[in-house]
Each structure stands twice: as structure tokens, then as C-alpha cells.
Amino acid sequence: MGPETSDTMDARRDGFTEPGPVGRMLLALFAWVDERFRLRNYADEFRHFYYQINLELPRTHTEKYNLRVIWYWYPLYTLGSIAFLAFIFAAISGILLTFYYVPSTAEATVNGVQATEAWESMTVIMTEVPLGFGIRALHFWSGMVMVWAVVLHMFRVYFTQAYKKPRELNWLLGVVLFLLTMGLGYTGYILPWSQLSYWAAIIGLEMSIATPILGQYLAGLLFGGVELGQQTITRMYVLHVILLPLLTFGAAVLHVVIVWWQGIAEPH
Ligand code: HEM
Known part of the structure; x- marks a missing residue:
């Protein structure tokens, strides 16, 4: 040196x-x-x-009370993040699926059986598109995980009484997120236009029509009329790939920002 x-x-x-x-x-x-x-x-x-941000971040429960053990209920506090992560996985795999999925009820023949272009495009994804089967599976399972994580997260918040003052509004925003998640699940279920999809659409349509006063209007708005057809699949498609994901993303980000502002409710 x-x-x-x-x-x-x-x-x-x-x-x-x-x-x-x-x-x-x-x-x-x-x-x-x-x-x-x-x-x-x-x-x-x-x-x-x-x-x-780092100065303002609330201290964790463990830090605040200088706990030496990990409280065994802590994993339940990851459910909201699991729901968010599952949503991101579903969004990415969903974008890949839109490259091949065709939202059309026009007639098509699949393996000699009369079906629709929507169903035909599903069979193409499952049998011909490279990794198509896996991407569809990823989309399906991330959707399932999201629904279950949201439901269990709601239970966690309820049983730890984390919905109480000052978190009432975030609980209500959570209710909106729950409805959006159910909406994503339902509209996605209709898209393959399989037998299950078709009858699930019939149930939704009948429920809409049976709604007092607003029945016809609701059926027109959501299903494109009082009978199933091309308009139904177009509306389900727009709801599933554009409207609901954007609303869910915006509401979820706001929800997490509010948790960050208010700090996590102390478990007792
Ligand atoms: C897409 C759906 C949702 C996402 C991504 C999400 C995300 C999160 C995250 C990351 C947290 C931090 C704590 C934790 O994970 O336990 C949280 C807390 C919270 N969530 Fe959700 N959530 C969702 C749905 C809901 C629902 C359905 C409700 C109730 C109706 C709800 C009510 C709350 C409340 C009140 C808190 C504050 C809890 C506390 O301070 O301990 N959330 N959410």
C-alpha cells in the first residue's frame, strides 16, 4: 500500500x-x-x-411490544396480500389468454359437434397453443386462490374486530372488493360458453329479470337483453377483462394505502 x-x-x-x-x-x-x-x-x-415513507411506516406489533415469539395467528394477516398477489397472477395469465380467446357465439364445429367460436377457441388454447393448458390452469387457480383468500381475509378482519373505528370505511371498501371479486369469478365462468357457463348465465339472467322494478333494465345492462346471445358474451367479456379488473386494481391499491395510513389493527 x-x-x-x-x-x-x-x-x-x-x-x-x-x-x-x-x-x-x-x-x-x-x-x-x-x-x-x-x-x-x-x-x-x-x-x-x-x-x-420509511420514517412514517408504522412499527410492527412484534417491534412495538418487543415480542420474542411469533404469534401463531400472524399467518392470517397475510391473506390480504395473498389475495392481491393472486389478482396480479390472474391479470398476467388473463392477458395472455386474450391473445387466443374469441368472445363469439357464432356457430363452429368442434370434433364434429356443433358449438360456438368461444368454445372452439378454448379447445385451441387447451390442445394447440404452446403452454395454453398451463396458462389457463394458472388463470383458473389464481382466480380460485383470490376468491378464497378474500373470503378468509374478511373472516380474519371480522374475528379480530379490525373493522371497528377508525377502520369502518376500509371495511366498506373491502365489501366493494368482495363484490368485485365475485363479479370477476362469475363473468369469467361464462366466457368459455360451455354447458356450465350457459346455465350459469341463465341463472344470472333469470335473477336479473326477477329483480323488482329494475328487472328488464338490469337484464339489458348486464346480459344484453332478456335472452342469451352474442350481446351476453360481449358484455361478460368487457366486464371480465377491462371494467372489473381496473376497478378491482384501483380499489385494492386504495384499500392497501388506507391500511398503511391507519396502521394495522393491533391483535388482542
Ligand atoms: C381484493 C380483495 C382484497 C385485498 C387485495 C385486500 C388487501 C388487504 C391487505 C394487504 C391488508 C393488510 C392486512 C392483511 O392482509 O390482513 C388488508 C387489511 C384490511 N382489509 Fe382487506 N383486502 C381485500 C378485501 C377485503 C374485504 C373483502 C374486506 C372486508 C369486507 C377487507 C377489509 C379489510 C380491513 C378492515 C383491513 C384492516 C385490518 C387491520 O387493520 O387489521 N378487505 N386488506
Whole structure:
């Protein structure tokens, strides 16, 4: 090691080490982009935001009471996050399915049997599209996990009385999320236009028509009329792949932000 100069002393004091060739290249690249887009300003703001968040984050129950054991009910506090994760998996696999799925009741023949283009596209996904079977399975199972996680999460919140003041509004937002999740499940069930789908659609249609006063209007709005047809599948498709996912995502993000603001309810 050579003698310590004022330069190396400065560097040591400032915690600065000379970058290697790759580091110098990255710095030059950053400087080039920074000159044009002023990235440094955003980076500073982002760093500020990051520290702000860390300072404001509530302490966990374990930290607050200096607990040495993991309370055995804690896994139940992961159910909301599991629901969110399952939603993300369903959204990604769902986007892949839309590349091949055809929302049409036009007639098609599948294996010599009269069916619809929707059902035909399902058989193509299951038998011809590379990994199609797996992606459909992933979509189905992430949907199932989401529904069960949401239901169990609701039970957890209920039995720990976490819906009480000041969390009443987040509980109500949770009810909206529950309905949106059920809506996603139902509209997705109709899309393959299988026998199960068809009869589930009939039940929904009959229930809509039976609604007092609003019956005809509701059937028209949700199913495209008082009989099943192309309009039914178009509406279920738009609800399932655009409207409900966007609403669910927005409501779930708001829900989690509120949990973060208010802190998690203390288990007692
Ligand atoms: C897509 C659906 C949902 C997602 C992604 C979600 C997500 C979350 C997450 C991540 C938490 C943090 C604590 C935990 O996970 O236990 C939470 C807390 C909470 N959730 Fe949900 N949730 C959903 C549905 C619901 C439903 C259906 C209800 C009730 C009707 C609800 C009511 C609440 C309440 C009141 C809290 C605060 C609990 C506390 O502070 O201990 N959520 N949610």
C-alpha cells in the first residue's frame, strides 16, 4: 500500500471509492441522459419520498411490544396480500389468454359437434397453443386462490374486530372488493360458453329479470337483453377483462394505502 495522500484521505473520509471501467461507463451514460432529461432532480425527489415513507411506516406489533415469539395467528394477516398477489397472477395469465380467446357465439364445429367460436377457441388454447393448458390452469387457480383468500381475509378482519373505528370505511371498501371479486369469478365462468357457463348465465339472467322494478333494465345492462346471445358474451367479456379488473386494481391499491395510513389493527 502506498503512502496516504490528501486525496486518498479525502476519499476515505467521504466514503468515496474510484469507480472501475464499468462504473465509469455507467456514470458517463447517466451524465449523458441526465444532461437531457434532468434525471438527478427526480432521483433526489424519489430518495426524499423513500425516506419519508420509511420514517412514517408504522412499527410492527412484534417491534412495538418487543415480542420474542411469533404469534401463531400472524399467518392470517397475510391473506390480504395473498389475495392481491393472486389478482396480479390472474391479470398476467388473463392477458395472455386474450391473445387466443374469441368472445363469439357464432356457430363452429368442434370434433364434429356443433358449438360456438368461444368454445372452439378454448379447445385451441387447451390442445394447440404452446403452454395454453398451463396458462389457463394458472388463470383458473389464481382466480380460485383470490376468491378464497378474500373470503378468509374478511373472516380474519371480522374475528379480530379490525373493522371497528377508525377502520369502518376500509371495511366498506373491502365489501366493494368482495363484490368485485365475485363479479370477476362469475363473468369469467361464462366466457368459455360451455354447458356450465350457459346455465350459469341463465341463472344470472333469470335473477336479473326477477329483480323488482329494475328487472328488464338490469337484464339489458348486464346480459344484453332478456335472452342469451352474442350481446351476453360481449358484455361478460368487457366486464371480465377491462371494467372489473381496473376497478378491482384501483380499489385494492386504495384499500392497501388506507391500511398503511391507519396502521394495522393491533391483535388482542
Ligand atoms: C381484493 C380483495 C382484497 C385485498 C387485495 C385486500 C388487501 C388487504 C391487505 C394487504 C391488508 C393488510 C392486512 C392483511 O392482509 O390482513 C388488508 C387489511 C384490511 N382489509 Fe382487506 N383486502 C381485500 C378485501 C377485503 C374485504 C373483502 C374486506 C372486508 C369486507 C377487507 C377489509 C379489510 C380491513 C378492515 C383491513 C384492516 C385490518 C387491520 O387493520 O387489521 N378487505 N386488506
